[in-house]
Amino acid sequence: xxxxxxxxxxxxxxxxxxxxxxxxxxxxxxxxxxxxxxxxxxxxxxxxxxxxxxxxxxxxxxxxxxxxxxxxxxxxxxxxxxxxxxxxxxxxxxxxxxxxxxxxxxxxxxxxxxxxxxxxxxxxxxxxxxxxxxxxxxxxxxxxxxxxxxxxxxxxxxxxxxxxxxxxxxxxxxxxxxxxxxxxxxxxxxxxxxxxxxxxxxxxxxxxxxxxxxxxxxxxxxxxxxxxxxxxxxxxxxxxxxxxxxxxxxxxxxxxxxxxxxxxxxxxxxxxxxxxxxxxxxxxxxxxxxxxxxxxxxxxxxxxxxxxxxxxxxxxxxxxxxxxxxxxxxxxxxxxxxxxxxxxxxxxxxxxxxxxxxxxxxxxxxxxxxxxxxxxxxxxxxxxxxxxxxxxxxxxxxxxxxxxxxxxxxxxxxxxxxxxxxxxxx
Numbered sequence: 001x002x003x004x005x006x007x008x009x010x011x012x013x014x015x016x017x018x019x020x021x022x023x024x025x026x027x028x029x030x031x032x033x034x035x036x037x038x039x040x041x042x043x044x045x046x047x048x049x050x051x052x053x054x055x056x057x058x059x060x061x062x063x064x065x066x067x068x069x070x071x072x073x074x075x076x077x078x079x080x081x082x083x084x085x086x087x088x089x090x091x092x093x094x095x096x097x098x099x100x101x102x103x104x105x106x107x108x109x110x111x112x113x114x115x116x117x118x119x120x121x122x123x124x125x126x127x128x129x130x131x132x133x134x135x136x137x138x139x140x141x142x143x144x145x146x147x148x149x150x151x152x153x154x155x156x157x158x159x160x161x162x163x164x165x166x167x168x169x170x171x172x173x174x175x176x177x178x179x180x181x182x183x184x185x186x187x188x189x190x191x192x193x194x195x196x197x198x199x200x201x202x203x204x205x206x207x208x209x210x211x212x213x214x215x216x217x218x219x220x221x222x223x224x225x226x227x228x229x230x231x232x233x234x235x236x237x238x239x240x241x242x243x244x245x246x247x248x249x250x251x252x253x254x255x256x257x258x259x260x261x262x263x264x265x266x267x268x269x270x271x272x273x274x275x276x277x278x279x280x281x282x283x284x285x286x287x288x289x290x291x292x293x294x295x296x297x298x299x300x301x302x303x304x305x306x307x308x309x310x311x312x313x314x315x316x317x318x319x320x321x322x323x324x325x326x327x328x329x330x331x332x333x334x335x336x337x338x339x340x341x342x343x344x345x346x347x348x349x350x351x352x353x354x355x356x357x358x359x360x361x362x363x364x365x366x367x368x369x370x371x372x373x374x375x376x377x378x379x380x381x382x383x384x385x386x387x388x389x390x391x392x393x394x395x396x397x398x399x400x401x402x403x404x405x406x407x408x409x410x411x412x413x414x415x416x417x418x419x420x421x422x423x424x425x426x
Contacts (some may be wrong), residue, residue: 013316013323017331019345022324026317026352047298051264051274052162052175054155054282055224056242065096065105067136068145072129073216078143079106079120084197089250090117092136092146098198099148099247106145110137117198118143155279161262163270163293164286173286182262188215188225189276191243195227195255198248202239212260212351218260225259244278270299284382314356321352 016022020197071078081089088111090098099105099119104126107115120126126145128231132141158298161182163171201223206214214235218226223237231254241260242248261274282288328334328345337345 013319016323017327019324019327019334022320022327023348026320038309048166048168049271050164050173051178051271052164052173052277052282052286053274054157054160054162054279055259055276056158056240056245056278060208065092065146065148068104068147070132070134070139070142070144071106071127072132073108073141073143074129074200077118077131079118079126079145081119081120083117083119083199085200086116087197088114088116089197090115094248096146102148104145104147105137106138106143106315108138108143109140110135113137155283157282157288159266161274162286162288163264163266163281163297163299165299175282175286175288176291176297178264178266178293181265181293181295181371182269187219187261187263187274188244188258189261189274191249191259193251193253193255193409194243194249194257195252196238196241196243196257197224199238200239201237204239206235206237208233209235210351212348212350212355215258218258223260224305225257228255228256228258230256243276244280244398264293265295266293266297266299267295270297278368317352321349321356324349324352350381 013022013025016025026193073079081099081102084094088109090107091114092107095105095107095115095117098117102119103121104119104123106118106120106126108118108303109116126143132139132142134140134144136144138144151326162175163178164175166173201221204217204221204223206217209217210233214226214237217235218237221237223239225241225243226235226237227241228235241257241259243257259276261276264270264272264274266272295398306320328342328349334342334345
């Protein structure tokens with residue numbers, strides 16, 4: 001996929017002689033399949049009908065904190081949460097944002113205006129080593145501690161999955177809450193060139209793993225997503241992740257951010273893709289309906305367009321996998337690799353093949369389930385019509401048992417019975 005979100009051509013695929021570039025193209029396509037990147041992006045060009053998943057709320061660096069003072073630290077840390085592995089990336093406002101869920105935060109070992117960032121909910125533990133002497137940015141083994149004066153309110157829309165519709169002349173989407181009609185499946189939306197420091201899950205850093213392995217580990221750890229360092233093949237599984245917030249996400253070309261997206265349970269004519277958005281987007285661009293989203297709800301969606309896009313995505317992914325296999329068997333630099341490294345590449349190719357197979361099976365299963373639902377609805381309607389006919393037939397016979405079988409009375413009764421039956425099936 002090129003920068004204009006167009007499909008990569010067969011000629012472009014055959015000209016790629018590097019396995020890593022092919023893998024990047026496949027990852028792009030698989031991400032596009034799950035998020036419909038080909039049709040819209042996170043920030044603009046959102047179609048008139050879409051699913052929205054609220055992943056974050058933006059942090060505004062208000063002065064909602066006040067200084068307490070400097071206190072000593074030790075290798076057995078006074079404050080139990082270290083943000084971003086102790087990297088020097090934070091000032092007062094950004095550390096406050098990273099520690100928004102904690103009562104206290106601190107800056108340590110300030111250097112050129114940036115410091116390490118720590119969080120805690122315990123004042124007793126944070127100050128247990130006694131008073132020290134350092135400035136507002138902290139010093140060597142000196143925490144300059146701040147207190148959050150009031151907790152940041154968490155919007156009720158956070159973590160919700162909605163189906164949204166915007167008609168031609170409307171400025172805002174009308175949203176329908178899926179409630180529990182979704183599954184926490186293995187769909188990930190990718191935001192390239194950004195990291196999301198902090199909020200790593202305990203024992204959630206894994207070295208030398210593929211992207212697919214990182215996705216599986218995120219599901220096993222029940223993380224909300226992960227950031228991936230492409231230079232070291234390291235993933236950082238997150239308990240919170242911020243794909244939109246320019247204060248809490250960091251531009252870094254060696255990183256990509258993957259946001260775990262729920263899978264909506266809806267009918268054939270509803271969109272399957274999901275757009276991750278912020279609570280700010282929801283507040284400014286939507287109106288939430290009191291009516292929930294249900295399987296029976298009819299959706300407005302360019303069904304044929306989505307089906308065509310997804311079919312092409314799968315077709316191109318298969319060609320990319322074929323090119324990867326071809327390079328492994330024909331290019332000297334891959335043939336001469338260490339056997340263990342070659343085996344690793346072939347394992348990744350097998351993983352990609354399994355993913356495509358699962359997608360195909362999911363589509364088949366979805367079509368089968370939809371047909372079952374349609375057949376069940378037809379059967380229910382037929383049962384209703386038959387029962388209605390029997391009831392009206394009984395009424396018809398009782399009518400004549402009481403009033404007799406006059407010619408005009410018979411015609412009139414048939415006429416009334418037909419009208420009642422038509423009213424039932426409408």
